[in-house]
Amino acid sequence: MTATDPVLRRAPDALVRLCPDRTLVLVGDSVHTLAGAGVALWDLLVDPLRAPDVVQRMQAIFAEMAVSSDVATFVDDLVRVGVLVSDSPPVN
Amino acid sequence: MTVRSEHLAAVTRDLPSAGAFPTHPLDALGWSSLTAEMERHRTVGYLSWAVADGEMPATDRQMEEIFERHALLMRHALVLEDETRTLARRLHPHGVVPVLLKGMAAAHLDHEDPSLRVFQDVDLLVRPDDVDSMVADLLLVGCTRDLPPRSEDWDRRFSKDIAITTPRGAEIDLHRTLVPGPFGFTLDLEELHADTVAVDLGGIAVKALCPERRVLAAALALSVGEPQARLAAALDLVGTVRHHGVDTAVVTDLSERWGVGALLAEALGWATDALGEAALPGDLRRWSVDRPTSRRERRIRNVYRSAGGSNTATLLAAPAGMSNWRDRADYLRWLVRPSPAYRHARAASARPREWRTGLSELVRRRP
Numbered sequence: 513m514t515a516t517d518p519v520l521r522r523a524p525d526a527l528v529r530l531c532p533d534r535t536l537v538l539v540g541d542s543v544h545t546l547a548g549a550g551v552a553l554w555d556l557l558v559d560p561l562r563a564p565d566v567v568q569r570m571q572a573i574f575a576e577m578a579v580s581s582d583v584a585t586f587v588d589d590l591v592r593v594g595v596l597v598s599d600s601p602p603v604n
Numbered sequence: 605m606t607v608r609s610e611h612l613a614a615v616t617r618d619l620p621s622a623g624a625f626p627t628h629p630l631d632a633l634g635w636s637s638l639t640a641e642m643e644r645h646r647t648v649g650y651l652s653w654a655v656a657d658g659e660m661p662a663t664d665r666q667m668e669e670i671f672e673r674h675a676l677l678m679r680h681a682l683v684l685e686d687e688t689r690t691l692a693r694r695l696h697p698h699g700v701v702p703v704l705l706k707g708m709a710a711a712h713l714d715h716e717d718p719s720l721r722v723f724q725d726v727d728l729l730v731r732p733d734d735v736d737s738m739v740a741d742l743l744l745v746g747c748t749r750d751l752p753p754r755s756e757d758w759d760r761r762f763s764k765d766i767a768i769t770t771p772r773g774a775e776i777d778l779h780r781t782l783v784p785g786p787f788g789f790t791l792d793l794e795e796l797h798a799d800t801v802a803v804d805l806g807g808i809a810v811k812a813l814c815p816e817r818r819v820l821a822a823a824l825a826l827s828v829g830e831p832q833a834r835l836a837a838a839l840d841l842v843g844t845v846r847h848h849g850v851d852t853a854v855v856t857d858l859s860e861r862w863g864v865g866a867l868l869a870e871a872l873g874w875a876t877d878a879l880g881e882a883a884l885p886g887d888l889r890r891w892s893v894d895r896p897t898s899r900r901e902r903r904i905r906n907v908y909r910s911a912g913g914s915n916t917a918t919l920l921a922a923p924a925g926m927s928n929w930r931d932r933a934d935y936l937r938w939l940v941r942p943s944p945a946y947r948h949a950r951a952a953s954a955r956p957r958e959w960r961t962g963l964s965e966l967v968r969r970r971p
Contacts, residue, residue: 525807527685529678529719532656533671537678539686539806545675 518598520587521560526595528554540594549574549581550590557596563587613879614650614835615642615660625654629661639670646707646836648674649720677722684708684726687774689808691728694741702810703729703800705779705821707836709812712803714843721836725775727765729813731797732780735760739768739778746771751949754942755934762922762935764788783824785918786904786925790863815848816855823871824864831909838875842883852887856895863925866901868892916959 527539536546536554546554552573556566570583590596616623618641619634630638642651652674654660655667662670685708692702704712707723715721730738736759739749747768753759759766765779781788782796799814813821822841826833844850859868872892876884897905907913907921919939923932940959942950950958 525689527682527689527806529682530717531671531675531678531719532653533667533675535671535675537675537682539682543679543682543686545679 517562517564519560520557520563520566520591520596520598522554522557523595523597538595542593544593544595549577549586552577553587553590553596563598611650611654612659613883614645614647614839615654617835617878625660627661629663629666635662635666639673644832645834646722646724647839648677648722649715650839653717653720674719678719681708681711681718681723683772684723684774685805687770687772687776688726688728688810689806691742691776692805692808692810694745695738696809698737700734700738703797704803704805704810704812705729705782706825706840709803709818710822710836710840710843712805713801713812714818714840714847716843721840723836725777727777727779729782729797730778730780732760732793735763735766735778735780739766742768742770742776747776751953752943752945754946755938756943757934758938758942761931762938782821783828784915785828785908785922787824787828787864787867789922789925789927792862795858795862815844815850816858818844819850819855820859820862820864820868823859823868826871826874827867828905828908828910833874833910835878838871838878841871841875842879845884845888852885852891855888856891865895866897866905869895869897870905 523540529537530551531537534547534551536551538544538546549570553566553570556569556573561569566587567583570587574581574583587596591598612625613623616625619626619630619638629635639648639651642648648670651660652670655662655670688702688704688708695702705727707721708726711718711721711723739759743749747770749769750767753763753766760780763780764784765777765781768776768778770776781791781793796813796817799817800811801814803810803812812818819841822837822844826837826841829837856865856868859865869892872884872888876889876892881889904921904924905911907917909915909918922939923935926932926935
């Protein structure tokens with residue numbers, strides 16, 4: 513982890529609803545519905561975190577949920593659609 | 605989220621087990637009837653949370669169905685909020701901050717969680733002097749309106765609201781006043797705008813009415829706003845009182861000054877019947893029981909659809925709420941003989957001829 517690692521945070525202007533089945537509906541560039549790990553990521557980013565930390569913690573959450581996914585791509589997608597923001601370009 | 609007593613009432617009032625959740629999931633017919641009622645009352649959010657909490661028994665299929673429906677309604681709510689945010693960004697440089705009404709305002713201010721309150725359109729209160737420029741601005745950016753105004757000054761002087769459809773298909777109702785007909789004209793619009801609170805809508809500052817005015821707005825929606833009262837409006841009213849400690853004297857004084865005391869009393873009675881006595885403070889309930897309704901108020905109330913009247917009767921009775929003869933004369937003139945643009949647009953639409961249906965309804969209703 514270095515000082516140049518991007519910091520990820522929830523988009524401060526995201527419009528959000530959390531449904532009772534832990535489905536998260538958000539508006540970034542368009543409307544998105546996140547379930548499961550998406551909600552976990554949203555919860556994780558209550559405070560801004562450096563990208564490597566996010567990836568590490570999400571990998572643990574994915575493993576616990578028995579979900580197989582490329583965490584970095586998943587996070588990048590959420591940055592791309594504007595529901596997460598990064599203070600520098602996302603790490604490839 | 606804990607299911608509170610008024611949530612329980614909201615979900616259970618039409619069930620055979622009225623006042624309590626059933627012990628087993630409803631059969632298909634019962635479930636379908638319950639969800640249809642919840643849709644009509646805009647209380648799907650309450651049912652969804654009651655199912656998630658395990659208070660309302662449901663089969664796996666029913667659970668999946670209600671959660672899916674709820675998520676879909678929340679997507680729609682967020683699209684509407686996004687449209688409102690876009691509109692607010694356009695208006696800010698002109699010094700205009702939109703005032704949210706009804707569902708969107710209540711979702712953010714008066715319910716325990718915004719996901720409890722479902723709404724299907726955007727309702728914004730606009731100062732009469734700002735109505736024309738706001739409509740023109742929206743039409744410039746690709747929004748459309750259903751019909752042109754009945755006269756050049758109709759929107760700012762007489763309209764209840766102007767329904768605008770955005771390019772994304774969202775409906776925005778720009779309200780000059782809160783309700784149609786006579787009561788819409790007895791409200792003091794200057795005073796209505798005089799006390800507002802700030803609301804943050806995804807990083808953009810908008811406004812809503814202050815709690816006392818929101819109670820009155822919910823009471824008007826509950827009594828004469830729709831052909832049939834909606835539980836969501838009662839929950840808005842009760843939620844405002846519960847969460848904001850509304851001053852009973854301020855609410856009741858405002859209602860009397862604005863000529864809608866009888867409607868406030870009626871709405872408080874309806875909310876008490878629907879949600880239980882504990883839902884409202886004793887002094888407000890007592891006021892609603894003790895407040896007499898005059899013959900004139902009753903006569904005017906009866907023109908509204910929710911009391912067996914009709915749209916035509918509501919329109920024709922509107923001058924009863926106006927304070928000067930010039931307004932009455934202008935209103936009736938443009939009501940009966942609207943502009944050619946309005947008549948042509950109406951004829952081109954699939955609507956029935958305006959007065960033929962309405963007047964025959966009135967004639968049929970006469971004893």
